[in-house]
Amino acid sequence: MKTQSEVVKRLEQFGVKPSLQRIAIMGYLMDNFVHPTVDTVFSGLSASIPTLSKTTVYNTLKLLARQGAVLELNIDDKNLRYDANIFRHAHFRCKQCGSVHDVPVGSFEALNVKSAGELVITESQLYYKGYCGRCKAEANKKAAEEAEEEEAANADPCRLQP
Numbered sequence: 392m393k394t395q396s397e398v399v400k401r402l403e404q405f406g407v408k409p410s411l412q413r414i415a416i417m418g419y420l421m422d423n424f425v426h427p428t429v430d431t432v433f434s435g436l437s438a439s440i441p442t443l444s445k446t447t448v449y450n451t452l453k454l455l456a457r458q459g460a461v462l463e464l465n466i467d468d469k470n471l472r473y474d475a476n477i478f479r480h481a482h483f484r485c486k487q488c489g490s491v492h493d494v495p496v497g498s499f500e501a502l503n504v505k506s507a508g509e510l511v512i513t514e515s516q517l518y519y520k521g522y523c524g525r526c527k528a529e530a531n532k533k534a535a536e537e538a539e540e541e542e543a544a545n546a547d548p549c550r551l552q553p
Contacts, residue, residue, distance in 0.1 A: 405460035420475035426491035428470040481517035487526035
């Protein structure tokens, strides 16, 4: 768990004036590497800060992202997610459970766009989608069941033969 001074230092490093709510939100992100949504952060903090509003959480996360203190992820079709890990890395989102995980990458320079011309790239996000280890078994089971159903339907003796 990050100390309050570590959280304040991080905010100040990115030009964000510390307040009770900002410290709590940044601390939550630094302690919870689950790539939370606005709702997740609000739910996680509202019990300890009863005066916290969802609007404050939303505005604070937007400010932190704009200042570069956190990453704003578009990996989820329904919600933006936030990541306190601002070092270069990719993200993986499970298609079944929706969990988001950090994926280390060797170098984004290896993915450089060689024909960028006069474009100035200021941000890049690399996303992978698939099934996490926990959901992989369930997805394999579903695929096997579907294959069995198809095989059974094709083996139906009542089926008309051409």
